[in-house]
Amino acid sequence: MTVAVELYRSVPRYVAARAVGERLPGLLAGPLAPLRLVNRDEPQLPADGWGRVRPRLAGICGSDLATIAGRTSFYFSPLVSMPFVPGHEVVGELLDDVEDLSAGTRVVLDPVLACAARGVEPCSSCLAGKTGRCDRVTVGHVSPGLQTGYCADTGGGWSGMLVAHRSQLHPVPDHMTDIRAVLVEPLACAIHAALRARPETGAGVLVIGAGTLGLFTLLALREFTEAGRITVVAKHRGQREQAVRFGATEVVEPEAAIGSLRRSSRALRLKPERGKEFLLGGVDVALDCVGSRSSLDLALRTTRAGGRVVLAGLPVAGADLTPLWFRELEIAGAYTSGAERVNGDEKHTFELAMDLAAEAPLEGLVGATYGLSRWRQALDHALDAGRLGTFKIAFDPGEG
Numbered sequence: 085m086t087v088a089v090e091l092y093r094s095v096p097r098y099v100a101a102r103a104v105g106e107r108l109p110g111l112l113a114g115p116l117a118p119l120r121l122v123n124r125d126e127p128q129l130p131a132d133g134w135g136r137v138r139p140r141l142a143g144i145c146g147s148d149l150a151t152i153a154g155r156t157s158f159y160f161s162p163l164v165s166m167p168f169v170p171g172h173e174v175v176g177e178l179l180d181d182v183e184d185l186s187a188g189t190r191v192v193l194d195p196v197l198a199c200a201a202r203g204v205e206p207c208s209s210c211l212a213g214k215t216g217r218c219d220r221v222t223v224g225h226v227s228p229g230l231q232t233g234y235c236a237d238t239g240g241g242w243s244g245m246l247v248a249h250r251s252q253l254h255p256v257p258d259h260m261t262d263i264r265a266v267l268v269e270p271l272a273c274a275i276h277a278a279l280r281a282r283p284e285t286g287a288g289v290l291v292i293g294a295g296t297l298g299l300f301t302l303l304a305l306r307e308f309t310e311a312g313r314i315t316v317v318a319k320h321r322g323q324r325e326q327a328v329r330f331g332a333t334e335v336v337e338p339e340a341a342i343g344s345l346r347r348s349s350r351a352l353r354l355k356p357e358r359g360k361e362f363l364l365g366g367v368d369v370a371l372d373c374v375g376s377r378s379s380l381d382l383a384l385r386t387t388r389a390g391g392r393v394v395l396a397g398l399p400v401a402g403a404d405l406t407p408l409w410f411r412e413l414e415i416a417g418a419y420t421s422g423a424e425r426v427n428g429d430e431k432h433t434f435e436l437a438m439d440l441a442a443e444a445p446l447e448g449l450v451g452a453t454y455g456l457s458r459w460r461q462a463l464d465h466a467l468d469a470g471r472l473g474t475f476k477i478a479f480d481p482g483e484g
Contacts, residue, residue: 085123087481088243089459091152092118092167117152121459124169127239127247130225131203134249135182137191141266141453142241142479143173144466146297146375147398148233152463155400164234165227171241171479172233175256175265183250190256192268193248194434195231196420197221197238201249213423213432215251216276231420242456244481254434257442263450264441266478267300272437274300277396277418278308279426283369286312288349292382293373293397294318294327294335296449296475301373301396303444306331308426308436313348315367317341317382322473329445338382345386360385362407367391371418377402387413394418449475455483
């Protein structure tokens with residue numbers, strides 16, 4: 085048996101969380117959460133090439149919080165299996181010999197449960213190394229689940245045990261601390277988003293949001309692209325200060341964003357009879373690292389005609405898509421990781437993220453860790469992290 089925080093199907097709690105969770109987020113860590121601390125049977129190894137992993141640290145991601153709050157789309161319903169143990173940002177200890185990795189190796193988890201993990205013939209995306217686009221995430225050795233942390237059979241990081249396929253495991257260098265290693269997966273997502281943005285040399289870029297994903301995307305833009313002026317929209321003071329340290333040209337509050345971008349891009353600012361202002365002109369590329377209606381609205385309304393908008397944060401419905409049509413914008417999703425081409429070389433995003441995690445100024449970004457028994461306090465902290473000046477909250481399953 086293993087202790088785990090488990091998300092289970094509860095229609096009344098889902099409806100309640102969706103109705104009031106955004107206005108009263110504290111309730112999501114209390115009576116509204118469709119979560120429970122349980123003793124579960126340890127997950128079984130589905131096939132050869134799999135091994136058991138004991139999580140050492142497991143981060144709480146924005147998509148985890150959106151799932152708990154009932155803010156994710158029903159589109160995902162056939163892509164998960166319940167009950168499942170959340171947690172896909174994981175550094176752990178491998179407990180079995182798995183191909184070339186020996187028991188005792190520290191590993192970080194690439195959570196996507198793609199064709200190799202499922203024991204099926206590789207789809208065209210997996211053949212190209214684009215495992216985040218896998219078409220087979222509902223079949224094969226394990227139950228449906230787009231990732232570890234959303235699959236009933238694999239377990240997740242918010243537990244004492246999970247199972248993972250060799251294709252998901254990346255060994256951690258001895259010199260890297262667990263605190264840095266638990267940030268490798270979100271760094272990989274941010275690097276992928278920055279590379280999907282494809283800013284040209286000197287391009288004006290807007291990054292909306294300065295939580296972990298937004299800050300890491302800023303870091304990746306500076307490390308892997310030749311972007312010029314980067315404006316970051318940050319809600320809280322601590323986020324604004326960190327964005328400056330990570331290389332933002334300018335950091336603005338949401339209410340000041342349109343005015344600032346009008347001045348820096350020399351755009352024309354227009355005010356509709358009803359609704360929000362927008363620009364004719366604006367940035368070349370915008371990355372939405374929040375995934376809210378207002379953040380996508382801002383991206384669409386401040387990107388120049390023919391520009392590119394990247395959805396890096398898990399999106400919600402409701403944005404006005406008129407600018408997408410009228411300004412002939414390109415819109416792109418940025419989900420997880422895969423094969424990347426950087427400076428003419430092809431590398432996996434996790435390889436790039438591991439190198440960046442070893443060198444980047446990441447001290448203090450993991451603001452607190454909690455044992456599994458304190459899951460309510462952990463989620464409460466994560467839901468209010470921005471206001472409290474915290475960026476990443478993690479579970480330490482070995483903590484009492």
